[in-house]
Amino acid sequence: MSDSDHEAEKLLQDSTEPMEQDQTASISTAGENFGVSDAVNLLQTAINNQFSTLSKQLLYEQKVNAQSLSKKLKEKSTTKFKGEGNRVQYEFNEDLIEDLDGLADLVSSVPGTRKAVRAIRSKLTHRNKLIRIADASPAGWRTVHEYECKDYASDSDDDKKIRSAENRALRSIKRGRSYRSTIH
Secondary structure (H helix, E strand, O other): OOHHHHHHHHHHHHHHOOOOHHHHHEEEEOOEEEEHHHHHHHHHHHHHHHHHHHHHHHHHHHHHHHHHHHHHHHHHHOOOOOOHHHHHHHHHHHHHHHHHHHHHHHOOOOOOHHHHHHHHHHHHHHHHHHHHHHHHOOOOHHHHHHHHHOOOOOOOOHHHHHHHHHHHHHHHHHHOOOHHHHHO
């Protein structure tokens, strides 16, 4: 046998010999003693940290995928718009609403931000409602103008208010009164 074979055999014999009681309780590394329980705790902490990181990453990816799927479904199910400008503005506002929802999750711990985000979201949602009303009405934005100017009773039915505003706007058009003169 060569010298390297003898060294390998000696190492094998050394590793198969039973360890003394002190050696099983702790392992000495660079002058420090680590117990087996310390090693297990360290390993468990590392596994828990990795699991936590992977869980957060998985939740984030699921949320992004859900938002993407939601956006695709919204695009397919959105009402058809007569006016291209109305569609563009509506979709832009919808994107802003989605971004605000994501922002609300990120800054929810900061005092006052949730209320501010909800207020902005509410304004965008209202604006999209007005865009849909204007696009669906033959009188267009005049209907919205009448709807907003005469919006005193908040407890009445919204459909009735929209129809009433639309009728007023159509009568205004028939009388030849210009839209700009009603604004100023």
